[in-house]
Amino acid sequence: MNWDPWYFGKSLNDIFSSFKFDKNYVDSYTTSFGWALPTSTPNALREILAGMNFSEQPATALDGSNLPTFSTFYHSYFKHLDEVYWHPFLWHKRFSLRYSSYAWLALVGKLKTADHLRLRGIDVLAGCSFCDSGIECNSHLFFCM
Known part of the structure; x- marks a missing residue:
């Protein structure tokens, strides 16, 4: 309760360092x-605290979305x-994932060649x-005849 950034990005501890809540959870x-x-x-x-509206709404958001999907997470993670x-x-x-994976391993030189x-x-x-x-190596496999 004291450490969350409640008030314009500041924690209650930053604003009122002399006052400590007895319990740590907001629902108390x-x-x-x-x-x-x-x-x-x-x-x-x-x-x-009276000026803060805590109506029923999602508590978390990802990239501004209150209902994030896996796609939202994926694009945010790799952006x-x-x-x-x-x-x-x-x-x-x-493409079959198996072939794509082997092609990627070949491009980065990580195939388990001899x-x-x-x-x-x-x-x-x-x-x-x-x-x-x-001799079996990554470059030889690309041009093997």
Whole structure:
């Protein structure tokens, strides 16, 4: 109760540091009709709280929406990232997620190819399984014939 930014972004503790509420939760001081403040509450604080309307409304909002959807969250979460030029080539709604995921791993060089596995100490054959003529690595798989 004391630490929430109630009054124009300031907490009640910032405004009235000398007064402390006994209970921490707002519902301890409200009824369905309004505020139910203890008699020890200073009049100036009573006036501030009386001016606040706490009618039935959602308590949370995301990007200005009182009824956020997963799409709202998703776009808000990733809005700081720049869109890359290859995005529509990989992440298309008609592509199978399995193929899009492997294409993305190949573009960022994270496919579990023989050269990556050997770097991690896993003993595998280094040759390409498709052509038997080169060492299996990310760039070789793109141009394997």
